[in-house]
Amino acid sequence: MVIGINGYEAVVPRFGFDPKTGLPNRVGSSEFCYQLLSSLSRLDKKNNYFIYLPVNPASDMPKETDKWHYIVFTSKKLWTLIGLSRKLSKNENKLDVFFSPTHYLPVITNSKSVISIMDVSYLHFPKLFKKKDLYQLKFWGKYSIKKAKKIITISQSSKSDIIKSYDIPADKIAVVYPGIERVSSIQYSVLSMDELRNKFGIKNKYILFVGTLQPRKNIERLIEAFAKLKRDDLDLVIVGKKGWMFEDILNAPKKFGVTDSVHFLHNVTDEDLPSFYRFAEIFVLPSLYEGFGLPVLEAMKYGCPVITSDISSLPEAGGDAALYVDPKDTDDIVLKMRKLLEDENLRKDLITKGTKQVEKFSWEKSASETLKVLEEVANA
Numbered sequence: 001m002v003i004g005i006n007g008y009e010a011v012v013p014r015f016g017f018d019p020k021t022g023l024p025n026r027v028g029s030s031e032f033c034y035q036l037l038s039s040l041s042r043l044d045k046k047n048n049y050f051i052y053l054p055v056n057p058a059s060d061m062p063k064e065t066d067k068w069h070y071i072v073f074t075s076k077k078l079w080t081l082i083g084l085s086r087k088l089s090k091n092e093n094k095l096d097v098f099f100s101p102t103h104y105l106p107v108i109t110n111s112k113s114v115i116s117i118m119d120v121s122y123l124h125f126p127k128l129f130k131k132k133d134l135y136q137l138k139f140w141g142k143y144s145i146k147k148a149k150k151i152i153t154i155s156q157s158s159k160s161d162i163i164k165s166y167d168i169p170a171d172k173i174a175v176v177y178p179g180i181e182r183v184s185s186i187q188y189s190v191l192s193m194d195e196l197r198n199k200f201g202i203k204n205k206y207i208l209f210v211g212t213l214q215p216r217k218n219i220e221r222l223i224e225a226f227a228k229l230k231r232d233d234l235d236l237v238i239v240g241k242k243g244w245m246f247e248d249i250l251n252a253p254k255k256f257g258v259t260d261s262v263h264f265l266h267n268v269t270d271e272d273l274p275s276f277y278r279f280a281e282i283f284v285l286p287s288l289y290e291g292f293g294l295p296v297l298e299a300m301k302y303g304c305p306v307i308t309s310d311i312s313s314l315p316e317a318g319g320d321a322a323l324y325v326d327p328k329d330t331d332d333i334v335l336k337m338r339k340l341l342e343d344e345n346l347r348k349d350l351i352t353k354g355t356k357q358v359e360k361f362s363w364e365k366s367a368s369e370t371l372k373v374l375e376e377v378a379n380a
Contacts, residue, residue, distance in 0.1 A: 001378050002093060004111065006100040007051040007070075008080055009033035011058055015212075015241040020269060023058055025241065027212060029118050031294075032154070032178055033101040037061065039179070039367035041068050047371075050093045054079045080104050081140065097378040099370075101152075103137060105144040112377050115144050116152040116176075119291030119313075120161045121216055128215040130244055142166065149377045152176050152370060154292045155313035174373045177316075179363030180297045191275040199272075200265055206235040207337065208280035208304070210273070210295045211287070213250075213264075214243035218286045218309075218327050220252045225286075225333035227256035231341075236262045239276055277302035282340050285309070286327045293317040297361060300354030305347045307336050319360075321353035 010033040013024035026034050037051065041062035051057075052071045062068055071093070075083020085106035088098065095111040105113055122129050122137040129137070145151060145166050151173045153159050159173045196202065207226065211217045219238060226236045236258070253262040268276065277283065283299035285308040296317040299306050308314045310324035318324070323340055326332045340346060 001047045001096045001375065002050070003047055003374055003378075004050045004052065004088070004093060004095040004098040004109075005037065006080060006084060006098075006102060006106075007033065007037060007053045007057075008084075009102050010037055010061065011053055011055050018269060020271075023060055027241070029102055029116075032116070032118070034061070035179060035181075035363045036101060036367055036370060039363040040371065043364060043367045044371055050095070052084055052087065054083070080106055082107070085109075097374050099374055100144075103141045103144060105147055112149045112380070113147065114150045114152060114374060114377055115148045116154070117141070117145065117158065117162060118154055119158045119289065120165050121289045121291070123161075123165050124289055125216055128245060133244075148172075149380070150174060150373055152373060154178050155316050157313035157316060158291050174369070176366050176369045176373070177361055178292055178294055179366045180294070180301055180358055180361045181363065191272065193279050196272075196275050196279060200237075200263065200268075202235055202237060202263055204233050204235045204261075205281050206237045206263075206279075208237050208239070208276055208283045208299070209285065210239045210276070210283070210298070211285065212240050212243035213238075213246040213266075215245050215248075216288050218288050219249045221327070221330055222284060222286050222333065223249075223252040223258065223262060224256050225330045225337065226262070227258045228330065228334045229337055232261075234261070234281065234341075237265065237276065237280070238263065239265045239268045239273065241266055273298075274302055277304045280304050282307055282337065284333070284337065285314070286325060286333055287312075287314065288327055290314055290317075296322060297358050300351075301358045303351050303354070305340055305350040306354065307333070307340060319353070319357045321350055321357040323350065 009030045015025040017024055048067050050069050050071055056072055057070050085108040088106055088110050089108045091110040098109045098111045099114045101116045103117055105115055122134055126134055156175055159175050163170055253259045277299050283304045283306050285295055287309050289312045293314045296306055296308050306322040308318050308322050309327040323336050325336045
């Protein structure tokens, strides 16, 4: 079988490149694409793969073999929609199936096609997206969903949303949960708590949030809840790149009178991030909507107790190993933070359950289930 994959997301980062490693700063769909490619290359030695890229593959991507090929080409505009369509229209590689691990398919694929849809948050919260992005997601996303033979999504919650939003049959959608790395190729730094404080200017023990700064993450309400907690011995550390519509988030500490206790860290490296999880008192992800919520599992992996929202896909990610809140109720967030900070037995219980929850997810399993979908479509 010959499989084509759109690798754009793995090599063109939304948030630039790591200045130390030179690798793309991958989050969300970028990380999903990269991990799937890496795992498929290790897992499948039988099928032939052609990975289409707008730039040369990053140094951490799988090396070319007689079964794994990169097709690199540029396009003056709309690489996936127009440039990739032109390339695939020639059918030079005789693809049996084409997979685009992003919301969009090229106009022309010349083979059966599969796409992945992380979530449909743009339909739930259209005001939280830039007009250009919203237009592409709504209109080109709809075309791609209708055209694809099969859709892969990352949670049962997202599957239900796609069915309701686009009126398509349930058997057209396969749920493939993302994975969590057991052992990473990245050499993690091992910072002590004092070293972490000195390096990043953190004064006290801290509550941790990790994620892109954008309205859907509900960070402004988290800052308000932190202010209401009234704990002079705690800081709030917010790790994440600036996304979009983040101005109110950055102004929130001043608004709620906690400027000296809230730390925005936009350039934490992958090497240092595990230390933030390890030393955090609690991790809080109060998102209004998530396709899955991978930071929940990352926190559990490093033994950090988790508070997260009781909506969308987050209960699927957290299972019985998290404490859940109504993300629109600031007082509930305060109550659960206080409870987890003060109840040591609850903390230990969630940490133990978190270790077991993480074991349910792996990129090898994700790749295996993705390959099964691709083979099913190719052979239909």
